[in-house]
Amino acid sequence: MMKLTREEKLMLDGKFGKSVKKAIEILIALGKIYNAERMVRIGSAQISGISYKNIGDAGIEFLEEFLSDAKVRVKATINPCGMDTEKWKSLKISNKFAEKQFRIINLFKKIGVGIDCSCTPYLIGNKPGFNEHIAWSESSAIVYANSVLGARTNRESGISALAAAITGRTPMYGYHLDENRRANFLINVKCKLESISDFAALGYIVGNKIGNNIPYFRGIERVDGDKLKALGASMAASGAIALYHIENITPEAKIKNML
Incomplete structure (x- = not known):
């Protein structure tokens, strides 16, 4: 109740x-x-x-x-x-x-x-x-x-x-709830991402692969708001992702271990 x-x-x-x-x-x-x-x-x-x-x-x-x-x-x-x-x-x-x-x-x-x-x-x-x-x-x-x-x-x-x-x-x-915000997929990014389209393509692939899980990206170093928006929107479209973390970039991943 x-x-x-x-x-x-x-x-x-x-x-x-x-x-x-x-x-x-x-x-x-x-x-x-x-x-x-x-x-x-x-x-x-x-x-x-x-x-x-x-x-x-x-x-x-x-x-x-x-x-x-x-x-x-x-x-x-x-x-x-x-x-x-x-x-x-x-x-x-x-x-x-x-x-x-x-x-x-x-x-x-x-x-x-x-x-x-x-x-x-x-x-x-x-x-x-x-x-x-x-x-x-x-x-x-x-x-x-x-x-x-x-x-x-x-x-x-x-x-x-x-x-x-x-x-x-x-x-x-x-x-x-805190316990439901931890990542359960580690994505090691080994390619160089430059354009908004690069981030959108990565998001589309990840969303398509992992559905409604929570990815943690490692290897992304420089990014702005538009690229983050494209990454997330693509994952939401190809999968059902509502939350992701990027090591040393997104706010929760900056202050604690989200893996």
């Missing part, structure tokens, strides 16, 4: 409204699946799955009901949507599609979510600190936050990240 704080029990009892009650119910159910003992407070959320092409009318109906009296408790941003929000007419997006897409975006805006529609939230003001617990759902952003920034997030769904934004909490399991 998950331990809840007094405030979390009040959420579950509906004292903060229907949306908060539904959100905490979702997170409790998720926590039970992964045997989480408690919730942890988060600093931010990043929400995917907001394209009308993906969620359709059923998704709009769900969001309208779920968010009926919601307000986010933490900084929250959303992923790219299904169209360019400024040039959609010149791109020949239909009026019907645009109307539905803006309806979705406005639902998030109404509850206090930033609507920049970016898959790199750390570049637009949603940048977590080292060891900060967050709830993000964009795969390339997750691996960057965990690895390059040293923040802590699982691979959330759009709904679980939204529930976390509404409650300010997420279940304490997975990458939120």
Whole structure:
């Protein structure tokens, strides 16, 4: 049985409204699946799955009901949507599609979510600190936050990240725990990596080989943020990697043995 704080029990009892009650119910159910003992407070959320092409009318109906009296408790941003929000007419997006897409975006805006529609939230003001617990759902952003920034997030769904934004909490399991952040694959890099494409190629190969494990890279000496972003995004795309370490470079690998 998950331990809840007094405030979390009040959420579950509906004292903060229907949306908060539904959100905490979702997170409790998720926590039970992964045997989480408690919730942890988060600093931010990043929400995917907001394209009308993906969620359709059923998704709009769900969001309208779920968010009926919601307000986010933490900084929250959303992923790219299904169209360019400024040039959609010149791109020949239909009026019907645009109307539905803006309806979705406005639902998030109404509850206090930033609507920049970016898959790199750390570049637009949603940048977590080292060891900060967050709830993000964009795969390339997750691996960057965990690895390059040293923040802590699982691979959330759009709904679980939204529930976390509404409650300010997420279940304490997975990458939120020290014991689950150690690497289990050593990658010795013997070739010279120079361009962003080199790092992307390495990431694609590693992700394809090791799936959802945690690689520890040895032999990478000089790197910048864009190259780290390409490395992580490629691993997240070809595998399901949410965390990696580079010896003497990424923050956790600088301060302790992550192998």
